[in-house]
Amino acid sequence: MANGPLDVVGIGNAIVDVLSHADDDFLVGQGIVKGAMTLIDAAQADRIYDAMGPGVEISGGSAANTIVGVASFGGRGAYIGKVRADKLGQVFAHDLKAVGVDFDTPMAIDGPSTARCLINVTPDAQRSMTTHLGACIGLGPEDVDAATIAAAKVTYLEGYLWDPPGAKEAFRKAMRIAHEAERKVSLSLSDAFCVDRHRAEFLELTNEHVNILFANESEILSLYQVERLDDALQMVADHCEIAALTRSEKGSIVVANGEVHVIDAEPVERVIDTTGAGDLYAAGFLYGYTCGLSLPECGRLASRAAGEIISHFGARPERDLAALAEEKPN
Amino acid sequence: MANGPLDVVGIGNAIVDVLSHADDDFLVGQGIVKGAMTLIDAAQADRIYDAMGPGVEISGGSAANTIVGVASFGGRGAYIGKVRADKLGQVFAHDLKAVGVDFDTPMAIDGPSTARCLINVTPDAQRSMTTHLGACIGLGPEDVDAATIAAAKVTYLEGYLWDPPGAKEAFRKAMRIAHEAERKVSLSLSDAFCVDRHRAEFLELTNEHVNILFANESEILSLYQVERLDDALQMVADHCEIAALTRSEKGSIVVANGEVHVIDAEPVERVIDTTGAGDLYAAGFLYGYTCGLSLPECGRLASRAAGEIISHFGARPERDLAALAEEKPN
Numbered sequence: 227m228a229n230g231p232l233d234v235v236g237i238g239n240a241i242v243d244v245l246s247h248a249d250d251d252f253l254v255g256q257g258i259v260k261g262a263m264t265l266i267d268a269a270q271a272d273r274i275y276d277a278m279g280p281g282v283e284i285s286g287g288s289a290a291n292t293i294v295g296v297a298s299f300g301g302r303g304a305y306i307g308k309v310r311a312d313k314l315g316q317v318f319a320h321d322l323k324a325v326g327v328d329f330d331t332p333m334a335i336d337g338p339s340t341a342r343c344l345i346n347v348t349p350d351a352q353r354s355m356t357t358h359l360g361a362c363i364g365l366g367p368e369d370v371d372a373a374t375i376a377a378a379k380v381t382y383l384e385g386y387l388w389d390p391p392g393a394k395e396a397f398r399k400a401m402r403i404a405h406e407a408e409r410k411v412s413l414s415l416s417d418a419f420c421v422d423r424h425r426a427e428f429l430e431l432t433n434e435h436v437n438i439l440f441a442n443e444s445e446i447l448s449l450y451q452v453e454r455l456d457d458a459l460q461m462v463a464d465h466c467e468i469a470a471l472t473r474s475e476k477g478s479i480v481v482a483n484g485e486v487h488v489i490d491a492e493p494v495e496r497v498i499d500t501t502g503a504g505d506l507y508a509a510g511f512l513y514g515y516t517c518g519l520s521l522p523e524c525g526r527l528a529s530r531a532a533g534e535i536i537s538h539f540g541a542r543p544e545r546d547l548a549a550l551a552e553e554k555p556n
Numbered sequence: 557m558a559n560g561p562l563d564v565v566g567i568g569n570a571i572v573d574v575l576s577h578a579d580d581d582f583l584v585g586q587g588i589v590k591g592a593m594t595l596i597d598a599a600q601a602d603r604i605y606d607a608m609g610p611g612v613e614i615s616g617g618s619a620a621n622t623i624v625g626v627a628s629f630g631g632r633g634a635y636i637g638k639v640r641a642d643k644l645g646q647v648f649a650h651d652l653k654a655v656g657v658d659f660d661t662p663m664a665i666d667g668p669s670t671a672r673c674l675i676n677v678t679p680d681a682q683r684s685m686t687t688h689l690g691a692c693i694g695l696g697p698e699d700v701d702a703a704t705i706a707a708a709k710v711t712y713l714e715g716y717l718w719d720p721p722g723a724k725e726a727f728r729k730a731m732r733i734a735h736e737a738e739r740k741v742s743l744s745l746s747d748a749f750c751v752d753r754h755r756a757e758f759l760e761l762t763n764e765h766v767n768i769l770f771a772n773e774s775e776i777l778s779l780y781q782v783e784r785l786d787d788a789l790q791m792v793a794d795h796c797e798i799a800a801l802t803r804s805e806k807g808s809i810v811v812a813n814g815e816v817h818v819i820d821a822e823p824v825e826r827v828i829d830t831t832g833a834g835d836l837y838a839a840g841f842l843y844g845y846t847c848g849l850s851l852p853e854c855g856r857l858a859s860r861a862a863g864e865i866i867s868h869f870g871a872r873p874e875r876d877l878a879a880l881a882e883e884k885p886n
Binding site: 484489522 | 807814
């Protein structure tokens with residue numbers, strides 16, 4: 227349980243990323259869908275891991291990356307997610323606490339091991355992810371601490387939570403508590419294939435429950451089953467209080483109450499690895515939002531955080547984002 | 557004088573383009589500002605022309621390019637602009653009439669020769685323009701035929717008209733007649749340096765007289781003297797009935813009455829020469845507008861026309877735009 231007020235509490239699949247470089251032939255040979263997140267079982271995970279080159283382990287998980295980003299900006303964050311009390315689970319917990327994120331979800335003491343996401347980064351900086359959910363399937367509504375949710379200005383949920391069966395109940399419980407406490411609920415659509423798996427429920431969520439929506443171009447097109455970004459833009463403007471649509475190097479569009487802001491991408495000398503770009507965009511935006519910044523200021527902070535994360539390997543910031551935000555106006 | 561209704565009448569500097577390939581060193585050596593349009597006198601024009609490699613002569617002029625584009629889409633267009641009755645002037649008139657554009661402005665029989673724009677295209681497809689206005693300085697209000705303006709759904713004016721002294725009176729006269737006839741007035745800001753030369757008047761025009769504004773990113777930033785596109789976007793939304801902001805490969809943004817549409821650039825296999833991209837964008841947009849299409853449809857037609865023009869040398873379409881528009885949905 228959290229002590230005192232929080233800026234953002236994130237709920238997500240608690241995952242350790244295993245990152246390695248690979249070429250396109252490797253993806254084809256392993257049947258990995260390029261640029262997407264695919265769910266795999268333990269046997270597939272072992273097979274792909276055995277075939278991968280030397281990797282680095284970095285704590286990940288979409289919402290966890292976002293909360294770490296919020297903390298790095300100087301915000302107060304908490305995280306709810308399920309690991310097992312194994313080596314990777316301890317690493318995951320350590321990495322959150324080391325940046326000051328509250329993380330008190332009880333670890334599983336038996337059952338599947340801590341989730342791993344095997345991420346193969348191709349020379350074009352695209353990441354292709356295969357995830358074995360492992361201990362994440364143990365997350366349930368009992369893990370959602372009402373006081374923590376009620377203490378946070380924003381409860382941030384990743385769409386990936388719709389994959390493990392118990393997590394969506396945790397998700398709905400958190401949403402209910404947040405609304406009762408007159409807090410904001412934010413959702414990231416996570417992945418176009420994930421949207422495809424859960425479209426009806428995601429439409430219900432975005433239309434009725436979500437205050438702040440994050441989606442990239444393919445996700446929002448998938449949600450509304452339209453072909454043009456502008457069509458999706460007109461639709462989301464009617465449905466969400468605030469929506470931030472991210473478009474990689476084309477920047478992002480922030481829509482809210484009839485306002486539309488077009489935000490440039492942060493110029494990046496060289497894109498190394500796009501893992502976490504969306505997660506850190508959300509971090510910058512939500513940090514700005516909880517500080518009371520204007521929407522375009524939130525969008526610019528978001529772009530800056532995304533720019534930091536794609537400049538290096540992995541989805542956790544290598545630089546102090548608070549210092550980055552101070553550095554120069556953008 | 558026009559017979560029957562017109563879609564768009566354009567008023568502009570009637571210019572023949574002389575296009576040649578050049579490298580950046582040539583621009584530096586000749587003191588040419590890259591990517592801009594610079595006014596030069598007859599002596600400078602001769603000096604630069606002598607130094608240029610083999611060129612091709614193609615009828616040009618910003619508003620004339622736009623009207624030719626409208627005609628190529630199947631719209632009914634007219635053009636007002638001043639050439640001298642010399643060889644280039646005859647070529648200019650021929651090229652307009654050959655695509656069905658009404659062009660009845662009396663040619664000058666003496667004085668400076670028909671205007672030339674020396675366009676050096678660098679390997680990055682950027683065009684750097686130096687213009688000797690020549691006969692254009694003879695354009696005045698007496699050349700504006702009231703019946704033609706009143707017959708056209710839209711009167712389209714190029715910002716470059718602010719450079720020769722008499723043309724702005726022609727411009728203001730046309731604007732007045734158009735408004736009295738309850739027609740629409742459209743302005744292209746033409747060039748960031750041109751905006752810089754005439755900012756106060758352009759602000760007055762856009763705030764009080766222009767219904768449909770076209771500007772690229774550097775032009776709109778220059779107009780409002782702001783650094784971020786989003787700031788300019790919020791300002792223009794308050795000032796113009798319709799504004800289309802073009803952003804090269806980032807596409808365009810169409811703003812009108814609280815609507816904001818984000819339009820993708822047309823994918824182009826290889827960009828050969830960006831001369832006329834803005835002119836043809838305006839052609840597609842205005843053709844769509846005079847046909848009663850929705851704003852995003854106008855924007856998409858505009859992008860398609862711009863995509864055609866940058867795929868080859870010169871600012872006049874090489875393909876029938878009506879056929880291009882039919883080809884496939886975008």
